[in-house]
Amino acid sequence: MLEQITYALIVVVIGIAACFLYFWGSNWLLDRLLQTSPTATGTATVRSDRMRTAIRPWLFLAPALLFMSLYLVYPVFATLWLSLFDRNGVHFVGLSNYIWLFQDPGFQQSVFNNLMWLIIVPSLSTGFGLLVAVLADRLWWGQIAKSMIFMPMAISFVGASVIWKFVYDYRGPDSTQIGVVNAIVSAFGGEPQAWITVPFWNNIFLMVILIWIQTGFAMVILSAALRGIPEETLEAARIDGASDIRMFFDIMIPQIFPTILVVWTTITIVVLKIFDIVIAMTNGQWSTQVLANLMFDWMFRGGGDFGRGSTIALVIMFAVLPIMIWNIRNASAEETTR
Amino acid sequence: MSTEVVTSTLPADRSALRGYLAQLSWGKVAAHLALLALVVLWTFPTAGLLISSLRDKDQLTTSGWWTALVSTETNELARLGTAADQIEENGTWHIRGKLFEADSGRSVVAFGTSFETVAGTLPGQPVEMRDGGEINVAADGSYDWVSPTPFEVTRGPRLFYVVSIPPEFTLDNYIEVLNAEGIGRSFINSFTVTIPATVIPILIAAFAAYALAWMTFPFRTVLVAAVVGLIVVPLQMSLIPLLRLYNDIAGITGGSSKTYLGIWLAHTGFGLPLAIYLLRNYMAGLPRELMESARIDGASHFKIFTTMVLPLSFPALASFAIFQFLWVWNDLLVATVFLGNTESTLVLTGRLRELLGSRGDNWEILTSGAFISIIVPLIVFFSLQRYFVRGLLAGSVKGG
Numbered sequence: 001m002l003e004q005i006t007y008a009l010i011v012v013v014i015g016i017a018a019c020f021l022y023f024w025g026s027n028w029l030l031d032r033l034l035q036t037s038p039t040a041t042g043t044a045t046v047r048s049d050r051m052r053t054a055i056r057p058w059l060f061l062a063p064a065l066l067f068m069s070l071y072l073v074y075p076v077f078a079t080l081w082l083s084l085f086d087r088n089g090v091h092f093v094g095l096s097n098y099i100w101l102f103q104d105p106g107f108q109q110s111v112f113n114n115l116m117w118l119i120i121v122p123s124l125s126t127g128f129g130l131l132v133a134v135l136a137d138r139l140w141w142g143q144i145a146k147s148m149i150f151m152p153m154a155i156s157f158v159g160a161s162v163i164w165k166f167v168y169d170y171r172g173p174d175s176t177q178i179g180v181v182n183a184i185v186s187a188f189g190g191e192p193q194a195w196i197t198v199p200f201w202n203n204i205f206l207m208v209i210l211i212w213i214q215t216g217f218a219m220v221i222l223s224a225a226l227r228g229i230p231e232e233t234l235e236a237a238r239i240d241g242a243s244d245i246r247m248f249f250d251i252m253i254p255q256i257f258p259t260i261l262v263v264w265t266t267i268t269i270v271v272l273k274i275f276d277i278v279i280a281m282t283n284g285q286w287s288t289q290v291l292a293n294l295m296f297d298w299m300f301r302g303g304g305d306f307g308r309g310s311t312i313a314l315v316i317m318f319a320v321l322p323i324m325i326w327n328i329r330n331a332s333a334e335e336t337t338r
Numbered sequence: 339m340s341t342e343v344v345t346s347t348l349p350a351d352r353s354a355l356r357g358y359l360a361q362l363s364w365g366k367v368a369a370h371l372a373l374l375a376l377v378v379l380w381t382f383p384t385a386g387l388l389i390s391s392l393r394d395k396d397q398l399t400t401s402g403w404w405t406a407l408v409s410t411e412t413n414e415l416a417r418l419g420t421a422a423d424q425i426e427e428n429g430t431w432h433i434r435g436k437l438f439e440a441d442s443g444r445s446v447v448a449f450g451t452s453f454e455t456v457a458g459t460l461p462g463q464p465v466e467m468r469d470g471g472e473i474n475v476a477a478d479g480s481y482d483w484v485s486p487t488p489f490e491v492t493r494g495p496r497l498f499y500v501v502s503i504p505p506e507f508t509l510d511n512y513i514e515v516l517n518a519e520g521i522g523r524s525f526i527n528s529f530t531v532t533i534p535a536t537v538i539p540i541l542i543a544a545f546a547a548y549a550l551a552w553m554t555f556p557f558r559t560v561l562v563a564a565v566v567g568l569i570v571v572p573l574q575m576s577l578i579p580l581l582r583l584y585n586d587i588a589g590i591t592g593g594s595s596k597t598y599l600g601i602w603l604a605h606t607g608f609g610l611p612l613a614i615y616l617l618r619n620y621m622a623g624l625p626r627e628l629m630e631s632a633r634i635d636g637a638s639h640f641k642i643f644t645t646m647v648l649p650l651s652f653p654a655l656a657s658f659a660i661f662q663f664l665w666v667w668n669d670l671l672v673a674t675v676f677l678g679n680t681e682s683t684l685v686l687t688g689r690l691r692e693l694l695g696s697r698g699d700n701w702e703i704l705t706s707g708a709f710i711s712i713i714v715p716l717i718v719f720f721s722l723q724r725y726f727v728r729g730l731l732a733g734s735v736k737g738g
Contacts, residue, residue, distance in 0.1 A: 008530040011602070012537045019541040027640045056639060057555040064546035064610055067539075071576055071607025072568050078579035089582065128376070135373040138366075145373050147723070149380045154719035155712045156668030158687040162694065162708035163383045166390065166701060178402050178701070180386065212380065217730065224731050244365065273572050276670045280691050295574050296671070299581075306578050313574040324570050331566040335559055 019063070026059045076317070079310045087305035097311040107312070110289045113203055114319075117274060117290065120204070122267040124211045126260060129218025133226055134248065136219075146223065150216035157213070157276030164209045165281060170194040199287040206288060209277050214270065218263045225259035226252060265323045272319050291316050391709045394506040395702035409502045411447055413456055414438075417494040418473075418481065424489045431471075431488050437479040437499060445477045449499035456498040469495055511706040519697075520681065521707045524689040528667060528711075530598060531677070531685055535605035535666045536659055542606065543613030544655065548643045550614065551621040552629055562618070568611035577675050580604065584676065596678040604676050605666050613658050616732055620654035621647055657729025660722050664715050686711040 034048040034055075086093050101107050132149050136142030152160060169179030170192055177183045182192040196202045229252060237251050253260070275292035282288045284297065295312035298305045390403040401410040419433040426432075438444055450458040451465060459465050464472040464484075471485025481497070483489075516522040549555075550562055581595075588595035624647065632642050648655075666672075670687040677683045684692065690704075690711055697703050719726060 004526055004530050008533050008598070011534045011598075015534060015538045016541060019538070019545075023545055024640070027638070031638075054555065057549040057553040057558075060545040060549035060553070060639075060643075061561070063542045064614060067542065067603075067607040068565075068568060068610050071580065071604060072571050072611070075576035075579040076571065078582075079575050082578060132373065132376055135369050135376075138369060139373060142373070145377045147720075148377045150723075151384070151716070151719070152380065154664060154715040155384075156670070156687050156715070158670050158690045158694075159668070159708050159712040162690060162704050163387045165694065166386060166705065167383050169701070176400055176402070178399065180382070180402070180404070183402050183404075212383070215380070220727055220730055269570050273574065276687070279670070280694055292572075292574055292671075295577075296674075299578060299675075306582070310578050313572070313578065316572045316574050320570055320572055324567050327570060328563045328567050332559065332563050335562060 022063065023060070026062075027056070030055055030059060079313050079317075082306050082310040083314055085307050087303075087307050089306050093307065097307045100308065101311050101315070106284075106289055106294055107291075109287060110291045110294045111315075113288065113290050114272065114274075116203055117207055117210075117271045118268060121207050121210050121214065121271045122264045124207075125214035125267050126218045126222075126263050128211065128215040129220075129263065130222050130260070132215065132219045133223035134252070137223060137226060146219060149219060152213045153216040155213065157209075158280045160209050160213055161277050161280035164205075164212070165196070168195040168205060196282055196288075197286045202282065202286055202288055206277055206281055209281075210271065210274060214267050218267065221259060221263050222256060225256040229255045265326065269320060269323060272316055387705050387708055390701060391511055391705035392507045392509070393511075393702070394508055395511060395700075397503060397506060398702050398705075406507075407505055409504050411500055411502050413453075413498065414501050415496050415498045418483060418497055420494050421489040421491050426488075429486075431485045433483040433489060435481055437475070437481060437497065438501070439479075443504040444479065445502050446475055446479055447500040447502050449475050449497060451495070451497065453498055457500055467495065473497070475499065511702040512710070515703050515707045515710065519693065519703055519707060520684070520689060521686070521710055523682070524684050524686045525710060527683055528686045528714075531601055531605075531673065532663060532666045534598075534602045535609070536662045538602060539606045539609045539613050539662060540655055540659060543610055543617055543658070544648060544651070545643070546610075547614050547617035547621055548639075548647055550618045551624075552642075552647075553639060565611050565614050565618075569615060571611075573608060573671060576604075576608070577671075581675060596676060596680070596683065598677070598683075601672065601676040604672055605662075605669075608672070609662050609665070612661065616658050616661075616729060617651060617654050619732055620651055624650055653725060653728060654732070656722065656725040657732065660718060660726045661729055663718060664726075667715055 030052055034052045082089050083097055084092060084094060132146065136146045139145070155163070166178075167180050168182075169177070170182055171177055171179075173192060177186050177192050181195060186192050195205050233251060233255065234247065237247050242250065273292050274290055275296060278284060278288055278290050278293045279296065284290070284293050291312060295309050295316070298312060299309040386403045389406050390398055393403065393406055397406075397410055400412050414437075416437045419435045421433075423435065424431045424433050437446065446461045448457040448460055449465070450456045451467065459475075461475050461477040464474050466472050467483065469491045470487065470489070471483055473481055473483045475481045475497070479501075516525075550558060550565070584595040584600055628646065629642065632646060637645075668687060670691060673685045673688055677685065677688075679688060679692070690707055693700075693704055693707055
């Protein structure tokens with residue numbers, strides 16, 4: 001066991017050494033090969049100088065570009081290609097994977113569930129995040145409260161699933177309920193339930209987990225944005241006699257609206273890719289299937305159907321696309337103002 | 339703050355002021371309560387996990403964790419002694435014994451001779467036995483079965499009792515999961531995956547970020563836009579092509595397609611866009627004069643990068659390192675696809691998922707296993723929260 005960690009550490013050292021060797025070595029080589037010899041004439045000096053300046057950025061960029069091309073860009077095209085082939089990626093099948101997909105009940109259910117996740121999780125996470133941010137900034141113990149609510153951000157989706165599965169735990173009707181939800185239900189005279197097996201509502205119970213995790217994220221970003229509202233703006237509103245509620249809706253919300261959008265879209269992307277929670281809690285049973293889990297399922301089911309898996313992955317990609325374009329446009333706009 | 343405003347705007351009308359203040363403080367109280375409710379709601383589930391993982395496993399399954407600090411009562415049964423154990427004292431026969439060890443802190447709340455009458459008799463009161471004689475049970479669990487005639491029972495009759503068990507906390511669950519359930523092994527595996535997968539992308543990204551921030555070359559803006567776009571490409575797109583690629587490579591070299599090297603490189607590739615984006619934004623914010631004066635002094639880009647930019651970018655490097663660490667440590671998907679589910683390489687998230695399937699009802703195992711898996715990110719998180727928050731802000735507010 002210890003050997004393994006040692007092995008990992010050695011790899012880290014080797015990796016860093018290799019990186020440095022590459023960056024330092026390639027730079028040295030560049031300077032060496034395109035050396036400005038002291039006897040060279042003016043034009044030759046300028047030319048080799050220019051070439052060095054032109055090549056150097058690419059030396060700095062090369063490893064990153066290589067990794068990103070291999071692990072992100074190439075797969076996008078390969079997935080597109082594979083979606084037109086059969087399960088082993090050998091025989092061309094045209095659009096039949098797509099036709100199959102849209103008729104598959106599992107897919108229809110996943111799309112429906114994903115849409116529900118898309119509506120509920122970002123809105124509630126952002127809403128709770130905003131609420132906590134506003135409340136915490138006014139109270140002396142706000143910082144501690146924020147830390148506590150932020151904490152689930154550090155917990156893995158699988159860890160969170162264990163935590164919440166325990167909350168939803170169900171024992172037979174005659175036993176003592178050790179899950180909080182069922183204990184409360186029993187205390188009020190209700191009938192304990194195996195919550196995660198109750199179709200439709202179980203989706204909501206799974207969403208609670210992600211809301212629990214993402215609220216901290218929304219809170220941190222929105223809290224920073226709230227603090228960024230100019231004090232004069234707030235002061236002016238106060239002098240005009242605006243109530244706290246009016247201030248919140250008429251001043252704060254419009255002021256931080258761009259940030260709310262960013263938070264919303266970031267959580268939307270997380271939701272589109274949601275996988276861990278579903279596989280850990282229900283593995284798509286009891287009508288809780290979502291796209292990412294369906295894709296994972298097809299990737300390995302019966303040795304794996306790469307054609308169908310790829311097709312489902314493309315649907316997720318397609319859903320992310322608008323946000324991606326929006327992000328790129330925002331970033332480019334920022335770039336030009338820089 | 340609000341009260342100051344009130345006094346400045348309404349200084350004259352004292353009673354109105356008082357009324358307004360009263361209203362305000364109600365608002366304040368509501369704010370305190372609302373936030374408190376949210377904090378409790380958010381911490382309660384994790385508290386349940388932590389407390390449950392420390393409880394005795396029998397208590398865990400019979401009572402809610404919120405009762406962990408009070409004694410729990412459960413029904414138990416014990417067999418009494420037989421005629422072989424009897425002794426004669428002053429003309430009566432006794433069978434004496436203990437329902438449980440006296441020093442365990444347990445106490446008998448009530449007892450009876452059948453399941454239905456389990457709560458029928460309080461300790462100290464005698465009860466008639468079907469096999470003759472009567473029995474006295476003390477609260478400490480010792481009993482005295484008395485009969486005027488010699489006993490003839492060969493098989494000890496059952497005695498039902500309600501026992502109060504004091505709260506019991508133990509580390510046994512942790513010892514068990516670490517050894518028997520393979521969590522210890524997975525813990526090491528998680529570290530093995532996480533350390534290189536966190537460190538390697540940082541260097542690669544830093545050089546690229548510097549080039550994108552401070553060097554001029556064609557297509558620079560296009561590349562920046564591409565990086566921003568790649569941040570949100572779903573992992574799902576990469577899985578199948580890369581799995582095929584890994585399988586092909588394994589086929590050629592004759593090795594395995596599920597290797598640590600494979601997952602390190604995969605995490606490096608997936609983490610780079612965000613790393614480059616974060617670092618570039620930070621580096622671009624470094625003062626231009628600093629760079630220019632260094633350039634004029636004849637320092638090369640390589641030198642400027644290693645001696646000035648890299649040290650100055652420490653906060654951004656730390657932010658990304660925490661991100662990547664948490665992301666890799668908490669990842670299930672990439673680990674499952676590229677490292678597989680074999681016993682020797684299963685990481686903590688994968689192990690937990692497996693335990694959820696195979697040991698779904700053994701909460702003593704699940705809770706302690708889950709706690710071991712979340713303790714490392716929690717430590718990282720709380721000790722470096724400042725950097726983490728800074729990274730979050732840089733990564734999202736600026737249009738990412």
